[in-house]
Amino acid sequence: MQDIVIDAPSMRSVIHCGSGTFARYAPLIQGNGIFVITDSNVHRLYSDLIENTFAGATVHVIKAGEASKNYNVLLGILRGMISAGLTRSSVVVALGGGVVGDIAGLAAALYMRGIKIVQIPTTLLSQVDSSVGGKTAIDLDGVKNIVGAFYQPEEVIVDPLFLATLPRRELRCGLGEVVKYGGLDAGIYDSLVKNSDRLFSEEFAEEITPACIRHKAKVVTCDERDVGGARKTLNLGHTTGHAFELYYKRRSHGEYVLIGTYYELYIACKLGVTDASFADDFRALIKKVTGRIPSFGDAANAALVAKYDKKNKVQSQISLIVPKERGVCEEIVLPIEQYAALIGECAAYLKGEKA
Amino acid sequence: MQDIVIDAPSMRSVIHCGSGTFARYAPLIQGNGIFVITDSNVHRLYSDLIENTFAGATVHVIKAGEASKNYNVLLGILRGMISAGLTRSSVVVALGGGVVGDIAGLAAALYMRGIKIVQIPTTLLSQVDSSVGGKTAIDLDGVKNIVGAFYQPEEVIVDPLFLATLPRRELRCGLGEVVKYGGLDAGIYDSLVKNSDRLFSEEFAEEITPACIRHKAKVVTCDERDVGGARKTLNLGHTTGHAFELYYKRRSHGEYVLIGTYYELYIACKLGVTDASFADDFRALIKKVTGRIPSFGDAANAALVAKYDKKNKVQSQISLIVPKERGVCEEIVLPIEQYAALIGECAAYLKGEKA
Numbered sequence: 007m008q009d010i011v012i013d014a015p016s017m018r019s020v021i022h023c024g025s026g027t028f029a030r031y032a033p034l035i036q037g038n039g040i041f042v043i044t045d046s047n048v049h050r051l052y053s054d055l056i057e058n059t060f061a062g063a064t065v066h067v068i069k070a071g072e073a074s075k076n077y078n079v080l081l082g083i084l085r086g087m088i089s090a091g092l093t094r095s096s097v098v099v100a101l102g103g104g105v106v107g108d109i110a111g112l113a114a115a116l117y118m119r120g121i122k123i124v125q126i127p128t129t130l131l132s133q134v135d136s137s138v139g140g141k142t143a144i145d146l147d148g149v150k151n152i153v154g155a156f157y158q159p160e161e162v163i164v165d166p167l168f169l170a171t172l173p174r175r176e177l178r179c180g181l182g183e184v185v186k187y188g189g190l191d192a193g194i195y196d197s198l199v200k201n202s203d204r205l206f207s208e209e210f211a212e213e214i215t216p217a218c219i220r221h222k223a224k225v226v227t228c229d230e231r232d233v234g235g236a237r238k239t240l241n242l243g244h245t246t247g248h249a250f251e252l253y254y255k256r257r258s259h260g261e262y263v264l265i266g267t268y269y270e271l272y273i274a275c276k277l278g279v280t281d282a283s284f285a286d287d288f289r290a291l292i293k294k295v296t297g298r299i300p301s302f303g304d305a306a307n308a309a310l311v312a313k314y315d316k317k318n319k320v321q322s323q324i325s326l327i328v329p330k331e332r333g334v335c336e337e338i339v340l341p342i343e344q345y346a347a348l349i350g351e352c353a354a355y356l357k358g359e360k361a
Numbered sequence: 362m363q364d365i366v367i368d369a370p371s372m373r374s375v376i377h378c379g380s381g382t383f384a385r386y387a388p389l390i391q392g393n394g395i396f397v398i399t400d401s402n403v404h405r406l407y408s409d410l411i412e413n414t415f416a417g418a419t420v421h422v423i424k425a426g427e428a429s430k431n432y433n434v435l436l437g438i439l440r441g442m443i444s445a446g447l448t449r450s451s452v453v454v455a456l457g458g459g460v461v462g463d464i465a466g467l468a469a470a471l472y473m474r475g476i477k478i479v480q481i482p483t484t485l486l487s488q489v490d491s492s493v494g495g496k497t498a499i500d501l502d503g504v505k506n507i508v509g510a511f512y513q514p515e516e517v518i519v520d521p522l523f524l525a526t527l528p529r530r531e532l533r534c535g536l537g538e539v540v541k542y543g544g545l546d547a548g549i550y551d552s553l554v555k556n557s558d559r560l561f562s563e564e565f566a567e568e569i570t571p572a573c574i575r576h577k578a579k580v581v582t583c584d585e586r587d588v589g590g591a592r593k594t595l596n597l598g599h600t601t602g603h604a605f606e607l608y609y610k611r612r613s614h615g616e617y618v619l620i621g622t623y624y625e626l627y628i629a630c631k632l633g634v635t636d637a638s639f640a641d642d643f644r645a646l647i648k649k650v651t652g653r654i655p656s657f658g659d660a661a662n663a664a665l666v667a668k669y670d671k672k673n674k675v676q677s678q679i680s681l682i683v684p685k686e687r688g689v690c691e692e693i694v695l696p697i698e699q700y701a702a703l704i705g706e707c708a709a710y711l712k713g714e715k716a
Contacts (some may be wrong), residue, residue: 154474
């Protein structure tokens, strides 16, 4: 067990990491009323654990899946909080994956202008990424994370206990974000390369998680509100990944991030930012997680969705964060037409490779 | 013209105060896209001014009135912001009274997790109070300001220019908050007493506004998120005022605050917190603004609504901020049953007085 601390300008956030942290810290959560938000999948698997740990709490269950990240579900949570009579000294517990964490975080940020929240992420993806750092959001009208807030959880409890019940698809999704950290941190990159044959093992997930959180904590501490550039690097692969995710909606977020990174590496090589041999190594790592990279038929059109990305200062210019060399990334800004054309070119190249 | 600065932990907020500030500062507002939010009343009176000042801006008009502080109107604004293609470097301008400021502030806080907002309050109430300090909110299921955020405007432009078109009822509402400041600040109290025969004049409004803002700026700077107690004092009279406002919904917010203060002074005297002669002076001041104080038939039941007040740590205990002596206030905490009974007693007393 270890604690990682984020000393963000808005508030301090403590992340309890490792086996046994749930049993140790969850029963200590105190407040004038505890409101547990979870989803139907997690509730099915862990309702006993929830009941035994948070006796007397109100448990609010939302439908599992990305589609729940909408304002109707948010309103339902806020109404549940009013009905439960929560006050400013109550506590929200978000027990679930990224969707639960994002929407519960936003509900806690908004209720009475902010009450305490503890994040207990149950997927690899939310453990290494979304539960840490205070980004909360819902989608609106097909635009991802367009409505949200920066709001730090007072505590995060990251226990590998929950990974045992995680489907392989979810593990792959989490590994997508882990590989992203490989593009930002030389230590994580080396560890990925060294363990490339056991990436899907629970042991590797448990080993690599604190390293990812430590990297993110460092970045969030110095750029909490994502204005200084440091936090933007965490969006490596996400510009194209998000665009594909919104356009195709079939795979998981983490997979789209990896696929996005793959496509963006093509652009980075074309523009001379990334050396071809490093790009090849990185792409090999991506394939270890996702297998074959899809050659989307409509890739150039899908890429146009990226104009809504929050990283862009203006909608006509697309910002990409790409791996440059071992542990170093770089931002590329290019006109949307050029960007969409290059994404289309990469898809055509992949199609040729497959044929 | 003068500038008052709030150096809040989350960000610096500059308030430009005085005649001519609109003409001087509004045209300087810059951003990659300006999105003006106003209401139907203000738009009817000032559409030319808006068009001439913010050429090329998107203007989003909401229906005038408190009922607009709901999530449907908020969603409409957020959708308008998406349609207008706003990015992180766009600016929201809130031009209107408290409702416009509160809901536009929340929309700006939520869009892409926060974009720049400039508040241009057009009522006395919003000039002396709600436009300053970063409290934003909407109501939900009859609970006032239950969903919101702390989010500082980068600038506030407080120009008496708009007061010329303000109905007397709106002026009375603003004076309600000014009298509240009189309970917190000896200078403002003296000024109110000295000018008690010209409280409704535009000149007095213009004179007293900067003093009120200066008081609020001081409080917000040291207790931005309303946790240290200092900011709580700004709720003087509001516990009972809000309860009556939600229950009866007939008068304006500022009037209910004054009526609430009147009722709470009754409790404060009963509990020996406030000296009877000071309470009499303060009540005389209140009557100068509101005229006769209503003896609500159902006051004790109306008071029960106060259990939802955010100041209460638990719903069974009611927190009141009452004027204690010249420029000094005090918090009283009492059980809800006792509180409701005393409010009922005051109503009965008022009824007897009237008979």
